[in-house]
Amino acid sequence: MSNRTDARGRRPGGPDTRGDILRAARESFASNGFSGTSMRGVARGAGVDAALVHHYFDSKDALFVEAMALPVDPRQVAATVLDGPREEIGVRIVTVFLGVWESPDGQQRMKAFLRSVVSSDQVAQLMRDGISRLILAPVSEVIGGNDARLRVSLVASQLIGMALTRYLLELEPLASAPVQTLIDRIAPVLQQYLTD
Amino acid sequence: MSNRTDARGRRPGGPDTRGDILRAARESFASNGFSGTSMRGVARGAGVDAALVHHYFDSKDALFVEAMALPVDPRQVAATVLDGPREEIGVRIVTVFLGVWESPDGQQRMKAFLRSVVSSDQVAQLMRDGISRLILAPVSEVIGGNDARLRVSLVASQLIGMALTRYLLELEPLASAPVQTLIDRIAPVLQQYLTD
Numbered sequence: 001m002s003n004r005t006d007a008r009g010r011r012p013g014g015p016d017t018r019g020d021i022l023r024a025a026r027e028s029f030a031s032n033g034f035s036g037t038s039m040r041g042v043a044r045g046a047g048v049d050a051a052l053v054h055h056y057f058d059s060k061d062a063l064f065v066e067a068m069a070l071p072v073d074p075r076q077v078a079a080t081v082l083d084g085p086r087e088e089i090g091v092r093i094v095t096v097f098l099g100v101w102e103s104p105d106g107q108q109r110m111k112a113f114l115r116s117v118v119s120s121d122q123v124a125q126l127m128r129d130g131i132s133r134l135i136l137a138p139v140s141e142v143i144g145g146n147d148a149r150l151r152v153s154l155v156a157s158q159l160i161g162m163a164l165t166r167y168l169l170e171l172e173p174l175a176s177a178p179v180q181t182l183i184d185r186i187a188p189v190l191q192q193y194l195t196d
Numbered sequence: 197m198s199n200r201t202d203a204r205g206r207r208p209g210g211p212d213t214r215g216d217i218l219r220a221a222r223e224s225f226a227s228n229g230f231s232g233t234s235m236r237g238v239a240r241g242a243g244v245d246a247a248l249v250h251h252y253f254d255s256k257d258a259l260f261v262e263a264m265a266l267p268v269d270p271r272q273v274a275a276t277v278l279d280g281p282r283e284e285i286g287v288r289i290v291t292v293f294l295g296v297w298e299s300p301d302g303q304q305r306m307k308a309f310l311r312s313v314v315s316s317d318q319v320a321q322l323m324r325d326g327i328s329r330l331i332l333a334p335v336s337e338v339i340g341g342n343d344a345r346l347r348v349s350l351v352a353s354q355l356i357g358m359a360l361t362r363y364l365l366e367l368e369p370l371a372s373a374p375v376q377t378l379i380d381r382i383a384p385v386l387q388q389y390l391t392d
Binding site for chain 1: 310311313314315320321323324327328332345346349350352353354355356357358360361362364365366367368369370373377381382384385388389
């Protein structure tokens with residue numbers, strides 16, 4: 001199997017080459033953090049040519065997102081949130097966030113993800129890196145002002161807390177409140193954090 | 197050791213009778229929930245007379261608080277929060293909450309506590325019970341209105357999320373923001389949740 005070549009004669013590796021690369025990436029992100037990880041280093045760790053890593057993954061961000069097995073692509077979340085009028089950004093943020101959590105598959109994966117962030121310092125550090133780079137940075141840039149990052153991290157804290165309280169702690173009546181009720185209550189708060 | 201009697205001739209149990217009662221209480225709360233646990237049942241589980249449970253613990257609430265090894269007594273938190281003008285309740289809540297987390301001992305215990313809530317469904321269920329009975333109920337009663345419990349649970353979600361983001365995820369700049377900055381930003385949001 002590992003001797004197959006693709007139509008262009010390039011060795012795509014064994015059937016699990018992509019998996020080998022992801023495993024090596026996870027190890028490297030965990031040991032060296034995001035900035036200490038390179039595509040070349042991951043290739044070395046997986047025992048493949050660096051070109052093969054680029055063949056499977058467009059960029060280090062893309063590799064990171066896949067390696068973390070995030071239930072959603074944070075870059076897409078950031079893009080959706082930023083696409084629209086600024087005075088409705090609070091509504092968009094909580095709507096997108098609840099949309100991910102309310103899908104049956106999304107909820108299981110997000111719960112597992114939140115649990116691993118809380119139980120492992122290593123996963124927490126990676127998430128810190130990932131959220132900072134892929135969500136906080138682009139959203140803060142659009143919000144502007146020298147306290148933009150604090151504002152965005154306060155929004156993150158409310159969203160994380162809502163998810164934990166509703167889906168893991170299942171505290172009533174928040175746990176069974178209709179999605180629209182939550183949007184109505186939380187959106188103004190996020191808007192206040194971001195733009196007041 | 198277990199045959200000692202105290203000055204009044206009552207058998208106080210071995211030196212770890214109190215510990216035995218707490219262990220039996222933890223088992224019962226975990227298996228049967230708060231409402232399914234009785235002082236008498238705990239006594240039976242610990243192999244002691246029910247009077248001895250009452251000797252060590254004033255009430256089932258007191259037994260619950262001790263059995264959960266909470267870093268703070270939630271009844272005291274509720275009392276502090278409710279003691280003062282209603283229009284400053286947001287400030288009081290976040291100040292008390294941050295006060296617990298910012299003390300060095302409190303921070304370690306609260307982190308351990310938050311981790312156990314997230315990783316164990318059983319602990320989560322107990323906390324749900326405990327927070328509902330000892331904090332949500334009395335605070336909601338003072339807030340009033342038919343959506344008081346939803347309002348208070350939204351406040352809980354922001355506090356839990358802030359703690360998780362600041363102390364476990366350590367997301368910057370929220371992680372190293374001065375306490376007063378957090379009070380200034382979060383208090384108006386809590387006030388809005390509760391009284392708007």
